[in-house]
Amino acid sequence: MELKPQDVLVLFKQVAHADRAWTYATLGEALQMSASQVHRSVKRCIAAGLAVEKGRGQWQTVRTALLEFAVHGVRYAFPAVIGAPRRGVATAFGAAPLAGEIRSSPGEAPVWPHAEGTVRGPSLSPLCRTVPDVALADPAMHELLALQDALRMGRARERALAAQHLKRLLGLTDAS
Structure with a gap:
């Protein structure tokens, strides 16, 4: 599964507003994406180790992994x-x-x-x-x-x- 640039947006939005209970639909609306795009993005992030599944439809960003990817990987990937x-x-x-x-x-x-x-x-x-x-x-x-x-x-x-x-x-x- 290949990461896409919008995956970084999804992770950043979840981190920026971690106190909020996001659904795929509300996150998609906030990022101008469809709920299915957000769902696929979250699945890619979980597969890449940038997020972990917390239960049905619940997930959390792995902040240390996001920092490492943002600092060392994004400039090469995107x-x-x-x-x-x-x-x-x-x-x-x-x-x-x-x-x-x-x-x-x-x-x-x-x-x-x-x-x-x-x-x-x-x-x-x-x-x-x-x-x-x-x-x-x-x-x-x-x-x-x-x-x-x-x-x-x-x-x-x-x-x-x-x-x-x-x-x-x-x-x-x-x-x-």
């Missing part, structure tokens, strides 16, 4: 493609939380092309077509997806910072 400057939604080091830590000139930070975008920069191919809409609708998802893009296309410093933030957001750091 490489970033940078294109011409466009108007869109800020991503990678142009969006929170990296925007406050990495300085860039106006128009230098990448964007997901989108009609409702407010910034201009080099276009970056999103993991899947719904990413800009999902990010605009959910700030927690925007953070996770922007960090994933920094890991997909960033230089060493950007990747290291993104990995630290992602580890924190996944709840894998010590509280001390």
Whole structure:
């Protein structure tokens, strides 16, 4: 079974809102996917060891495995493609939380092309077509997806910072 880019979205959404009891239908609605697409995605994630089944229709993300895949695998499985400057939604080091830590000139930070975008920069191919809409609708998802893009296309410093933030957001750091 081969992972697909939308599988990362499904895992991130479950982690971003772990307190919520998701059904395949509600998760699909939130991600602009059908319930059957979400179901197949969850099955692929379970087969890959990125999630575990908790009972009938219940599952949970394996956060350590997701971190490892996000940091070391996604950039190879789903490489970033940078294109011409466009108007869109800020991503990678142009969006929170990296925007406050990495300085860039106006128009230098990448964007997901989108009609409702407010910034201009080099276009970056999103993991899947719904990413800009999902990010605009959910700030927690925007953070996770922007960090994933920094890991997909960033230089060493950007990747290291993104990995630290992602580890924190996944709840894998010590509280001390």
